[in-house]
Amino acid sequence: MKLSTRGRYGLKAMFDLALHFGDGPISLTSIAERQAISVNYLEQLISPLRKAGLVKSVRGAQGGYMLAKAPEMITVGIILTTLEGPLAPTDCVADDEETCDHTHYCVTKVIYEKIYESIKGVVNAITLQHMIDDFHENSNHIIENICECK
Amino acid sequence: MKLSTRGRYGLKAMFDLALHFGDGPISLTSIAERQAISVNYLEQLISPLRKAGLVKSVRGAQGGYMLAKAPEMITVGIILTTLEGPLAPTDCVADDEETCDHTHYCVTKVIYEKIYESIKGVVNAITLQHMIDDFHENSNHIIENICECK
DNA sequence: TTTAAAGTTGACTCAATTAATCGGATATAT
DNA sequence: ATATATCCGATTAATTGAGTCAACTTTAAA
Numbered sequence: 001m002k003l004s005t006r007g008r009y010g011l012k013a014m015f016d017l018a019l020h021f022g023d024g025p026i027s028l029t030s031i032a033e034r035q036a037i038s039v040n041y042l043e044q045l046i047s048p049l050r051k052a053g054l055v056k057s058v059r060g061a062q063g064g065y066m067l068a069k070a071p072e073m074i075t076v077g078i079i080l081t082t083l084e085g086p087l088a089p090t091d092c093v094a095d096d097e098e099t100c101d102h103t104h105y106c107v108t109k110v111i112y113e114k115i116y117e118s119i120k121g122v123v124n125a126i127t128l129q130h131m132i133d134d135f136h137e138n139s140n141h142i143i144e145n146i147c148e149c150k
Numbered sequence: 151m152k153l154s155t156r157g158r159y160g161l162k163a164m165f166d167l168a169l170h171f172g173d174g175p176i177s178l179t180s181i182a183e184r185q186a187i188s189v190n191y192l193e194q195l196i197s198p199l200r201k202a203g204l205v206k207s208v209r210g211a212q213g214g215y216m217l218a219k220a221p222e223m224i225t226v227g228i229i230l231t232t233l234e235g236p237l238a239p240t241d242c243v244a245d246d247e248e249t250c251d252h253t254h255y256c257v258t259k260v261i262y263e264k265i266y267e268s269i270k271g272v273v274n275a276i277t278l279q280h281m282i283d284d285f286h287e288n289s290n291h292i293i294e295n296i297c298e299c300k
Numbered sequence: 301t302t303t304a305a306a307g308t309t310g311a312c313t314c315a316a317t318t319a320a321t322c323g324g325a326t327a328t329a330t
Numbered sequence: 331a332t333a334t335a336t337c338c339g340a341t342t343a344a345t346t347g348a349g350t351c352a353a354c355t356t357t358a359a360a
Contacts, residue, residue, distance in 0.1 A: 001151060001152070001153055001157075001234060001237045001238070001239065001269075002151070002238070002239060002240065002241070003151060003239045003240055003262075004317090004318065004319080005318075005319065005320090006318085006319085008240065008258070011258055011261075012258060015257060015258070025335090027334085027335065027336090028335085028336080029334090029335085038319090038320065038321080040320070040321055040322070041319070041320055041321080043336080043337075043338090044319090044320085046336090047337075047338085050337095057335090057336060057337085058328090058335085058336080059326075059327045059328065059335060059336045059337080060326090060327045060328025060329060060334070060335055060336075061327090061328055061329045061330070061332090061333060061334040061335055062328080062329055062330085062334075062335075063327080063328070063329085063334075063335045063336060064335075064336085065336085076261055084151060087151045088151070088152070089151065089152060089153045090152065090153055090158065091152070105285070105288045105289035105290070107165060107281045107284050107285045107288075107289070108158070108161055108162060108165070108281075110284060111161075111226055111272075111273070111276060111281075112153075114272050114276075115269055115272050115273065118268040118269060118271065118272050119151075119265055119268060119269065121268065122261075122264050122265050122268050123261070123265065126261060126264075131257045131258075131261075134257050134260060135255070135257045138255045138257075139255035139257070140255070154346090154347060154348085155347075155348065155349090156347085156348090175306095177305090177306065177307090178306080178307080179305095179306085188348090188349065188350080190349070190350055190351075191348070191349055191350085193307080193308075193309090194309095194348095194349085196307090197308075197309080200308095207306095207307060207308090208306090208307085208357090209306065209307050209308085209355080209356045209357060210305075210306060210307075210355095210356050210357025210358055211303095211304065211305040211306060211356090211357060211358040211359065212305075212306080212357085212358060212359085213305080213306050213307060213356085213357075213358085214306075214307085215307090
């Protein structure tokens, strides 16, 4: 039931981009340095985020990435789902999954559905803007190394 | 963010035992057959459940396992946690984990804590008795193969 | 008392997934 | 041109998950 580094690193990177929203393209190198992530690995994560329309890229020198929408339009849920797939405790309750072949009632599936709904409820309610507000209220404005959260 | 077969199979097995609560010891072989799980693997799962005081065993011929408490006293949460460890999305918010070495505020950790709390809220509120009631109301009383829920 | 059923334990294998690393290709400001 | 980027695919190393297996202990019943 753990998030992988894909989701955790990706969320950190997106938050970093959100803090720089409106500042023009931000290079992966600078994000990787601030967040202590391998650039090579970060490249792998930013690609699906771009394909999902969450960030846009500028190629070439002085290029980089920026959010494709305002921070209040991007939820933690869409970020994590893009990188990890559905945040469902089992495949049988994931949105894109066909249902089990069992015709009769499944008492465990009901439980997994409730877990899934509750997780979605949390992550879909939090946007990057909420994270920014939280950051400005509670941190000392230290952008570097949000947390390893291994 | 998936449950492993440990939690899923273990929950099925515990539900099976709950349906037979009061009937004396139930052999692993019979549970394994009804729930379509390998006996050898199930042996691995029942051991921690016994050590956690959720089931008790009777050794020897005609032996087997039974719930150590009434079904309404055993939550889905304690079963899953016993088999999977804390249902936390990251190690840094798991109960038994020491906190990150970072002294400053972590905006992502706050999110992971909310996810964790919401998951615990769901699984700790459901007991085996709830599952039994649900089963009797909505199924056709087919004990075998609750669901593979891969 | 013998036998077979059943629990108990730990080691072991195999496959899949995760987490990166690396090399090279393309694009573009300066 | 050149330095700085994004892009893309292949490869690898490490970890975890899932299941098997063998050996041993306990105990009911013949």
